[in-house]
Amino acid sequence: MTGTGGQLAQSLAERALLHDGVELVVCGRPQLDLEIPGSAKSAIAAFAPDVVINAAAYTAVDQAEDEPERAFRINGDGAGEVAAAAAAAGAAVIQLSTDYVFDGRSSEPYREDATVNPLGVYGRSKLAGEEQARAANPRHAIVRTAWVYSPFGRNFVRSIMAAAGVRDVLTVVDDQRGSPTSALDLADGLLAMAATGAGWGETFHLAGRGQASWCEFAREIMAQCAVRGLPHVPVEPIRSEDWPTRAARPRNSVLDSGKFERTFGFAMPDWRISARAVVERLAREQAAPAA
Numbered sequence: 001m002t003g004t005g006g007q008l009a010q011s012l013a014e015r016a017l018l019h020d021g022v023e024l025v026v027c028g029r030p031q032l033d034l035e036i037p038g039s040a041k042s043a044i045a046a047f048a049p050d051v052v053i054n055a056a057a058y059t060a061v062d063q064a065e066d067e068p069e070r071a072f073r074i075n076g077d078g079a080g081e082v083a084a085a086a087a088a089a090g091a092a093v094i095q096l097s098t099d100y101v102f103d104g105r106s107s108e109p110y111r112e113d114a115t116v117n118p119l120g121v122y123g124r125s126k127l128a129g130e131e132q133a134r135a136a137n138p139r140h141a142i143v144r145t146a147w148v149y150s151p152f153g154r155n156f157v158r159s160i161m162a163a164a165g166v167r168d169v170l171t172v173v174d175d176q177r178g179s180p181t182s183a184l185d186l187a188d189g190l191l192a193m194a195a196t197g198a199g200w201g202e203t204f205h206l207a208g209r210g211q212a213s214w215c216e217f218a219r220e221i222m223a224q225c226a227v228r229g230l231p232h233v234p235v236e237p238i239r240s241e242d243w244p245t246r247a248a249r250p251r252n253s254v255l256d257s258g259k260f261e262r263t264f265g266f267a268m269p270d271w272r273i274s275a276r277a278v279v280e281r282l283a284r285e286q287a288a289p290a291a
């Protein structure tokens with residue numbers, strides 16, 4: 001696996017312990033730095049892996065508008081180099097991608113064969129990574145996910161919980177819909193997929209079941225906090241126009257994960273159930289006395 005401290009990287013490291021027969025090797029900076037051309041090859045060759053999961057990425061959606069070269073280097077060329085390094089080591093590669101390859105104009109959940117049309121640099125760089133991974137390694141799988149949260153790193157659940165501790169009311173965008181996805185569930189799906197040795201040459205969607213707006217997501221987090229006696233405040237809906245961001249986001253980027261479920265027999269839980277589990281875990285960690 002590439003990446004070390006990221007949400008998916010940490011989730012894979014944790015969940016791999018629960019998957020029989022899986023030995024997960026972490027391969028991240030400084031040995032593997034996707035900003036440095038050629039870094040992937042030597043780093044991956046050292047491990048003789050069966051499958052490489054590329055969990056490393058440049059994920060700063062707004063910042064990418066100001067540093068497109070860096071985003072394309074890491075997400076585009078870097079992904080291609082990881083896929084090529086996996087091929088050279090005789091391994092398959094799972095390349096993570098994003099719902100932001102879509103423009104959001106569809107009113108339906110997106111399936112894998114829907115037309116891509118990213119609205120910003122981040123989405124374009126991830127799309128370049130899909131194309132480069134496909135070209136570099138015939139034993140590739142592209143897995144698009146969305147709205148990732150976890151007990152780790154920076155994410156929406158942790159930001160909302162932190163904001164509730166310092167504000168009286170939160171205003172959250174209500175006209176963008178997507179599929180909130182627990183990185184822990186995503187890790188379980190990817191590990192199940194890797195163990196089957198099937199699916200190469202294909203693109204899949206893998207995201208939390210159901211859909212929500214950011215506002216609905218925030219309200220669910222607040223409801224879960226209320227149940228646990230954690231700080232919780234009202235959440236007011238606003239429009240995207242009232243929350244200007246550097247990068248445009250799709251209005252609808254709900255992903256249909258049916259193909260993954262049919263292919264691997266793995267169904268993602270409903271996003272509300274997984275969000276509850278993450279809030280519960282964060283609550284326990286907050287309550288635990290410091291070691």
Ligand SMILES: NC(=O)c1ccc[n+]([C@@H]2O[C@H](COP(=O)([O-])OP(=O)(O)OC[C@H]3O[C@@H](n4cnc5c(N)ncnc54)[C@H](OP(=O)(O)O)[C@@H]3O)[C@@H](O)[C@H]2O)c1
Nearest residue numbers: 003004005006007008033034035056057059096098145148
């Ligand atoms: N977060 C989301 O909402 C979301 C949505 C859709 C798709 N995705 C995709 O899902 C995958 C996992 O995302 P995530 O949420 O786990 O991301 P994340 O928490 O931002 O973690 C990014 C990871 O990439 C690594 N990384 C960044 N630059 C690197 C470089 N130059 N060389 C090597 N490693 C580098 C980081 O390494 P360090 O540990 O060294 O910092 C970290 O482990 C990515 O492909 C992302 O595009 C994410």
